Amino acid sequence: DAGITQSPRHKVTETGTPVTLRCHQTENHRYMYWYRQDPGHGLRLIHYSYGVKDTDKGEVSDGYSVSRSKTEDFLLTLESATSSQTSVYFCAISADSWGPNQPQHFGDGTRLSIL
């Protein structure tokens, strides 16, 4: 299994508070991704990174920011959490962006509840 660790695994917080989720990989893969999973929507890409300090937006990036200061760590931040951001968040990694080196390998997910 690919070495991907997400922390925390579960979090409950209140509306308006900042939240940071961490993804740590031991595979030295260049690409890292953050998805959210909601019933009826499958997985939707929030942001991704193609290298240290290189990030780009996905399809549902509003309200989220990311940072990648080291190859192994990719942080997802909700500056002021809202109830609509209650979801399961998955981190994924891949060696590069092109098809043969998809699939992406996924972490175990973080269940985030915002009350």
Place this chain on the structure above:
Amino acid sequence: AQTVTQSQPEMSVQEAETVTLSCTYDTSESNYYLFWYKQPPSRQMILVIRQEAYKQQNATENRFSVNFQKAAKSFSLKISDSQLGDTAMYFCALFSGGSNYKLTFGKGTLLTVNP
């Protein structure tokens, strides 16, 4: 924009029987890759099988095989000799190049294998 449609929100099958999950997709790219991911109750995202669009031969992985109909943009997953451990959510995903370097997921099909 690329899209992936899974028209069966839920399916069930008896243990040892065969079941087929449907997926249709749309992309304007000529080179792309298709994937089936499995998500059991443990929440892990596990790659089941992948298909490269330029390969005519259908991919097979043990009890899992696909029926790839490129002209019809259809990519169904067949599970033979279903086992209780196959109970999971199954996601179809499309990766294509161009300016859209990302995986697009369908909304998923919940498969229940009954004893």
